[in-house]
Amino acid sequence: MLAPASTSIPFVDAAATPAQLRRFFYAAYCDTPNPLRWLSAVRPYVCPYDKLLQFVRNGGEVLDVGCGAGSLLALLAATKKIRRGVGCDVMAPPLESARAAARRLDAESILTFEHVRSVAEAPEGPFDTVAMIDVLHHVRPRDRSDVFAAAARRVKPGGVLLYKDMTARPGGRRLAHNIDDYVFTREWVEQVAEGAVETWASDHQLALVHDEFIPRLIYGHELRVFQRLEH
Template identity: 85%
Template sequence: MLATASVPIPLVDAAATPAQLRRFFSAAYCDTPAPLRWLSAIRPYVCPYDKLLQFIPDGGDALDVGCGAGSLLALLAATKKIRRGVGCDVAEPPLASARAAARRLGAEDVLSFQHVRSIAQAPEGPFDIVAMVDVLHHVAPRERADVFAAAARRVGPGGVFIYKDMTARPGGRRLAHNIDDYVFTREWVQQVPEGAVEAWAIDQRLALVHGEFIPRLIYGHELRVFRRLDG
C-alpha cells in the first residue's frame, strides 16, 4: 500500500533533529511500499543521520557504498550538501525505492543508483565523500579488509571517508543490534572488532579525524571519520 503522493516534503537542514528527519523520510518515501516507508521513517531514531551530517563537506561528489534504499543520499541532496551522489548496492529491490525517493525530491539530476555484484563494480571516482554505513557487519570477516580498502581507494585527495557500524562493545546494545538484524535479515551477524577499521585506514593513507560511540535507544553505534592524506 502506498501513501498519497501529495504528501508535502518538509524542509530539512544539517541541524535537523531525529523527529524532523522522521517526517522528512516519511514524506520522501511515500511512493514506496508501507513497510519500507515505516522503516525509513523510524530509522533516524536508530541511525544517527544527524551526527553523520556534521562531517559531510559542502558541495562535493559522494559515493554511498551499500546504500540500500538511498536514505543518506536522499538527505544529502535535500540539504544541498552535495553536488552529485551515487549509491550502489548488491541488492536490487531497495534501489527502486531509492530512485522513487529521488524523483519525489526532484533530485534525479543529482542522485543515481547502481546495482553491483561486488564493490569492485562500484564507480571508481575519485569522490570527495565516501560513506559506508551499516555495511561491513554483513560482509564475511575474511573479506572486510579488502572491502574497506576498495571503498577507501575511491576517496579523492583531501576527501573524507564516513564509516558507521554497529558497536562491537559487549553488552545489551550489541545484542540489540544482533536481534534486530536477525529479525530483518535472518542473519546472526558478527560485529567488526574494535580498532580494525583504524588499522585498515592507516594502510590506505586515511587519517582518523573523529571517532565517537553514539548510543541511540537500545542500540550503539561506532562512527569514524577519516580524511585522505594525499593531495
C-alpha cells in the same frame, strides 16, 4: 501507483531532530512499499544522521557504498549539501525505492543508484566523501578488509571516508543490534572487531580525524571519519 503529486516534503536541514526526519522520510518514501516506508521513517531514532551529515563535504560528490534504499543520499540532496551523489548496493529491490525517493524529491539530476555485484564494481570517482554506513557487519569477516580497501581507493586526496557500524563492545547494546538484524534479515551477524577499520585505513593512507561512540535508544554506534592526505 504513485502517491498524489501534491504530497508535500517537509523542510529539513542539518539540525533536524529525529521527529522532523521521521516526517521527512515518511513523505519522501511515500512511493515505496509500506514496510520499507515505515522502516525509513523510524530509522532516524536509531541512526545518528545528525552526526553523519556534519562530516560530509559541502558541495562535493558522494559515493554511498551499500546505500540500501538511499536514505542518506536523499537527506543530503534535500539539505542541498552535495553536488552529486551515487549510491550502490548488491541488493536490487531497495534501489528501486531509492530511485522513487529521488523522483519525489526532484533530485534525479544529482542522485543515481547502481546495482553492483561487489564494491569493486562501484564508480571509481574519486569522491569527496565515501560513506560506508552499517555495511561491514553484513560482509563475511574474511572479505571485510577487501571491501574497506575498495571504498578507500575511491576517496580523493583531501576527501573523507565516513564509516559507521554497530558497536562491538560487549553488553546490551551489542546484543540489541544482533537481535534487530536477526529479526529483519534472519542473519545473526558478527560485529567488526574493534580497531580493525583503523588498521585498514592506515594501510591505505587514510588518517583518523574523528572517532566517537554514539548511544541511541538501546543501540550503540561506532563512528570513524578518515581523511586522505593531500599529496
